Amino acid sequence: MQLHHYLLFSALLFAVGLAGALTRRNAILVLIGVELMLNAANLNFIAFWRFLPEAPAMHGLLFVLFTIAVAAAEAAVGLALIIAIYRHYRSTQVDDLRSLHG
Amino acid sequence: MEIPFAILTALTLVSALAAMSLRNLVHCALCLALTLAGLAALYLQLGAQFAGFAQILVYVGAVAILVVFAILLTNRGDQAAATRAPARSWVTGAGIAVAVFAVLARVILTSSLATGHPMVDRGSPTVKDLGMQLMTQYVLPLEVIGLLLTAATLGAVIIALPEKKTPAAAAPNH
Numbered sequence: 001m002q003l004h005h006y007l008l009f010s011a012l013l014f015a016v017g018l019a020g021a022l023t024r025r026n027a028i029l030v031l032i033g034v035e036l037m038l039n040a041a042n043l044n045f046i047a048f049w050r051f052l053p054e055a056p057a058m059h060g061l062l063f064v065l066f067t068i069a070v071a072a073a074e075a076a077v078g079l080a081l082i083i084a085i086y087r088h089y090r091s092t093q094v095d096d097l098r099s100l101h102g
Numbered sequence: 103m104e105i106p107f108a109i110l111t112a113l114t115l116v117s118a119l120a121a122m123s124l125r126n127l128v129h130c131a132l133c134l135a136l137t138l139a140g141l142a143a144l145y146l147q148l149g150a151q152f153a154g155f156a157q158i159l160v161y162v163g164a165v166a167i168l169v170v171f172a173i174l175l176t177n178r179g180d181q182a183a184a185t186r187a188p189a190r191s192w193v194t195g196a197g198i199a200v201a202v203f204a205v206l207a208r209v210i211l212t213s214s215l216a217t218g219h220p221m222v223d224r225g226s227p228t229v230k231d232l233g234m235q236l237m238t239q240y241v242l243p244l245e246v247i248g249l250l251l252t253a254a255t256l257g258a259v260i261i262a263l264p265e266k267k268t269p270a271a272a273a274p275n276h
Contacts, residue, residue, distance in 0.1 A: 001107050004216035006148075008207060009111045013118055015203035020122030022195030028127060028172055032134050035165065036118055039141050042157075050148045051219045058227055058235050064145075064153045065232075068160050069247045073254030075165045079172040080258035086176040087265060 006047035014040035027082045027092045031075065038071045106147060114140030127173045135166035149226050 017036030024030055042064050049060020086092050114137050121133035138161040145154035210216050236244050 001104065001221070002217055003219050004210050004213075005107065006144075007210045007216055009115070011203055011206035011210065012115060014206070015199045016115070016118045016122055018202055019196050019199035022198060023192040024122065026127065028169065028176070029122070029130060032121060032130060032169065035134070035161075036121070036137065039138065039161070042153075043141060043144060046145055046148050046150045046153060049150070050221055050224065052215070053219070053222050055222075057224070058232065061150055061153055061227060061232060062235060062240055064150070065156060065236075066243060066247055068153075068156055069251060072160050072165060073251055075168060076258040077254050077261065079168055080262040082172055083175055083262050084265075092176045 003047055003051040006051075007044065010040045010043040010047070013037075013043070025093050025095055027085070027094050028079070030094060031078045031082070034078075035071065035075060038067065038074075042067055107144075110140055110143050110147065114144070127177070128170065131166060131169045131173055134169065135162050138162050138166065149224065151226055152229055152232055 014037050017033040017040065019033075020036065021030045021033030024033065045060045045063045045067070049055050049058075082092055085097065089096055091097075117133045117136040117140065121130045121137055124130050124133065138157065142154045142157040142162065145151075145157055
């Protein structure tokens with residue numbers, strides 16, 4: 001296996017997550033798409049760490065740990081926001097949130 | 103080496119596509135868990151053991167359950183909204199995603215960095231090694247992450263608290 005196999009797979013996963021985040025109308029599914037994109041980035045970190053001899057000994061792994069922590073915080077706050085929005089509007093469809101629409 | 107990679111990538115991609123395209127939200131969440139587990143297996147295959155198990159603990163364990171809870175808490179009992187047809191702009195969104203993938207693939211395939219490197223033997227860093235790094239060179243980022251997680255936990259709880267009943271807060275009819 002070569003580095004570009006992992007990078008291409010990760011780009012494909014990123015594109016799938018981006019397509020989901022852009023086309024789905026449910027806020028929870030948009031958040032799932034964002035999570036997929038973050039995970040694709042994590043796979044890139046690990047692949048570069050494993051394949052590039054110039055990379056410092058453990059930077060890739062530590063970067064992935066920090067990213068996982070930030071993404072978990074993002075998911076918790078995002079889902080809490082979705083629940084608060086649902087309480088207010090009785091909907092999680094992003095199309096229905098038009099209060100700021102001019 | 104080839105066959106496990108092929109199996110894992112196929113499983114992960116198919117479940118990611120399913121998570122983004124299925125109608126039933128609970129099915130989407132379960133496919134998301136499968137995708138994240140496949141990614142954890144890829145990390146393990148690359149020799150990043152701690153990252154793989156952290157991925158399983160945090161994503162498959164916590165985030166997937168959080169998503170399932172959010173879906174159940176926001177489920178009105180009817181699936182009408184969930185099964186609403188995608189908006190007319192879905193062609194645009196899919197086109198943007200394909201364009202992004204094309205750009206990324208072109209950059210990857212023309213880069214001299216991405217090809218010709220064999221796998222570097224890095225051993226397998228133990229949890230002890232990672233802990234030593236986190237407690238010495240990376241102690242400041244670690245503290246910042248701890249602060250961020252605390253703030254995020256408090257913020258999530260406060261945001262999700264029920265709204266106070268005031269006359270102005272009547273929910274608009276949608």
